[in-house]
Amino acid sequence: MDVVREKRDGATGSEAADGTGGAAGSGGAGGADAPRATEAAGAASGLHETAGARAADATGAAGAVVGGAGAPGAVSGVAGTGGARLGGGGGFAFGPADEERRRGVRRMKLIATGFLLVATAVYGLAKWAGASGAGAWTGYVAAAAEAGMVGALADWFAVTALFKRPLGLPIPHTAIIPTKKDVLGRSLGEFVGENFLSEPVVRARLRAVGIGRRLGHWLADPEHADRVMEQAAAALRGALTVLRDSDVQAVVGEAITRRADAMEVAPGLGRMLERVVTDGGHRRVVDLVCARGYDWLVTHGDSVMAAVQGGAPGWTPRFVDRRVGERVYKELVRFVSEMRDMPEHPARAALDRFLDDFAGELQSDQDTRERVERLKRDVLARGEVQDLIESTWNAVRSMVVAAAEDDHSELRLRARASLLSLGTRMASDERLQAKVDGWLEDAATYVVTTYRDEITLLITDTVASWDADQTSRKIEAHVGRDLQFIRINGTVVGALAGLVIYTVSRLVGG
Numbered sequence: 001m002d003v004v005r006e007k008r009d010g011a012t013g014s015e016a017a018d019g020t021g022g023a024a025g026s027g028g029a030g031g032a033d034a035p036r037a038t039e040a041a042g043a044a045s046g047l048h049e050t051a052g053a054r055a056a057d058a059t060g061a062a063g064a065v066v067g068g069a070g071a072p073g074a075v076s077g078v079a080g081t082g083g084a085r086l087g088g089g090g091g092f093a094f095g096p097a098d099e100e101r102r103r104g105v106r107r108m109k110l111i112a113t114g115f116l117l118v119a120t121a122v123y124g125l126a127k128w129a130g131a132s133g134a135g136a137w138t139g140y141v142a143a144a145a146e147a148g149m150v151g152a153l154a155d156w157f158a159v160t161a162l163f164k165r166p167l168g169l170p171i172p173h174t175a176i177i178p179t180k181k182d183v184l185g186r187s188l189g190e191f192v193g194e195n196f197l198s199e200p201v202v203r204a205r206l207r208a209v210g211i212g213r214r215l216g217h218w219l220a221d222p223e224h225a226d227r228v229m230e231q232a233a234a235a236l237r238g239a240l241t242v243l244r245d246s247d248v249q250a251v252v253g254e255a256i257t258r259r260a261d262a263m264e265v266a267p268g269l270g271r272m273l274e275r276v277v278t279d280g281g282h283r284r285v286v287d288l289v290c291a292r293g294y295d296w297l298v299t300h301g302d303s304v305m306a307a308v309q310g311g312a313p314g315w316t317p318r319f320v321d322r323r324v325g326e327r328v329y330k331e332l333v334r335f336v337s338e339m340r341d342m343p344e345h346p347a348r349a350a351l352d353r354f355l356d357d358f359a360g361e362l363q364s365d366q367d368t369r370e371r372v373e374r375l376k377r378d379v380l381a382r383g384e385v386q387d388l389i390e391s392t393w394n395a396v397r398s399m400v401v402a403a404a405e406d407d408h409s410e411l412r413l414r415a416r417a418s419l420l421s422l423g424t425r426m427a428s429d430e431r432l433q434a435k436v437d438g439w440l441e442d443a444a445t446y447v448v449t450t451y452r453d454e455i456t457l458l459i460t461d462t463v464a465s466w467d468a469d470q471t472s473r474k475i476e477a478h479v480g481r482d483l484q485f486i487r488i489n490g491t492v493v494g495a496l497a498g499l500v501i502y503t504v505s506r507l508v509g510g
Contacts, residue, residue: 101477108484115491116156119148140502147498148491155490159483163472177475178468185463189456197452203441212436216426225419229412233404240397248397249390256389257380265376266369270362277355286348290340297333304329 123145130138160166161174177184195201218224276282297304305325309318339345361368379385403411426432448455 098474098477101481102473105477105480105484108481112152112156112484112487112491115488116149116152119145119152119491119495123149139506140499143502144495144499147501148495151490151494151497152487154494155487159486162483163476163480175472177472181466181468181471182464185460188463189459192459193452193456197448197455199445199449202444202448206441206444207437210433210437211440212426212433215436216423216428216433219419219423220427221423222420225416225423228419229416232415233412236404237401240401245393245397249393252393253386253390257386260380261377264369264373266362266372269372270359270364273355273362274359277352277359282352282355283343283348286351287340290336294333294336294340297329297336301329301333304332 123142126138126142126145129135130142157166161171162176164178165171165174219228305322305328308325308328309321335347339347342348358368362372400411403409406412426436
């Protein structure tokens with residue numbers, strides 16, 4: 001009912017709820033009506049102007065104490081402090097530290113109330129002394145004490161109105177924190193989104209920090225580089241452990257097959273073969289084939305002659321077949337030995353021309369290229385090839401895990417050297433620093449601009465989940481002790497202001 005009644009109060013109540021209509025334009029909500037209450041009290045005593053101004057300043061100071069400088073009002077300031085201390089999540093259990101704070105708040109309340117009682121007693125005694133003819137000085141003391149009482153009451157009202165209704169009365173625009181908690185959360189979320197999660201603020205802050213230069217100096221330290229390598233190795237091992245071999249093998253096999261099937265291999269093979277022939281790289285292969293062929297012919301001469309004799313016509317005599325077989329075998333041995341021992345052998349030159357012509361056909365002859373593509377698809381379709389492709393994952397994983405676990409592996413050593421080199425460059429190269437800072441600024445800006453609503457909604461929902469009374473008690477336990485100094489200051493400053501005003505009035509009035 002209080003919330004509904006306050007919503008009907010109009011623009012002033014809205015300003016107080018939004019945290020932008022704080023007293024004197026700088027303090028907290030609740031101060032919007034505290035000046036009027038104080039002015040009414042001051043009107044009866046002739047000190048309403050001073051008391052009203054002082055009450056506004058007191059409530060403004062309350063907002064500054066609770067929320068800190070730069071807050072758009074006491075309400076937002078209180079929420080900023082309370083949210084920071086509570087940490088969100090609706091956990092409001094009072095621990096020993098909170099109870100100790102509450103005891104401190106109660107002690108300060110007694111002290112502030114004591115100042116009010118002293119001012120009241122002094123006022124009564126001054127009035128009694130004046131009526132008894134003690135002298136003109138009693139008027140000065142009474143005026144100072146009266147103004148001190150007004151200041152103490154006004155500041156008591158302003159401080160109390162933040163957390164509860166003074167004397168339990170349903171005065172509009174009081175109990176600000178409990179009744180305006182949800183509106184406060186929305187205002188706080190909007191304030192954070194507009195002033196902290198904007199692109200210019202994020203870029204300026206990151207640019208001022210100089211992350212690129214600091215990261216460079218940090219990475220240039222060998223100890224830090226070792227730490228990064230340890231964490232990276234642990235993350236790599238964890239990732240490889242989590243991945244399922246069957247899934248990775250299927251993905252790798254499909255990726256390689258799709259890539260090979262989509263790319264025509266004949267032109268590339270032709271260019272590679274052409275460079276090999278031009279550079280003479282194939283000659284070692286020919287030397288090896290000739291040497292192995294000669295050794296095989298010497299070892300398997302009977303098999304060669306038997307093959308030649310078995311292919312002879314049936315009507316030829318057997319001794320003729322044997323002589324022909326021996327002759328063919330000897331010619332083959334002679335031919336292969338000559339190719340092996342003579343780099344300029346005509347057969348070698350013929351082979352060079354054949355390879356050169358074949359390299360050209362692979363690049364330009366459409367029929368040859370199509371035949372190579374058909375052969376490629378047939379080879380890729382074979383189960384043995386697919387099994388070989390998929391099994392490469394096991395070999396790669398084992399190799400990477402072993403290298404990551406070994407502090408002296410080539411992978412770890414090279415990665416560590418790269419980190420140190422990168423850190424040294426980033427620490428001294430301003431262009432690289434600017435590039436790294438730009439990347440980080442772009443990434444942070446993207447996150448902030450894309451998820452700003454979600455971040456501010458987190459603040460709003462967290463504040464909305466808090467219990468109103470418990471939130472008020474928790475915040476008061478943390479900042480209430482400081483707020484009581486406002487009451488003490490109000491009493492002292494009010495008394496001094498009342499004394500000055502009474503003195504001026506006496507001087508002017510003769």
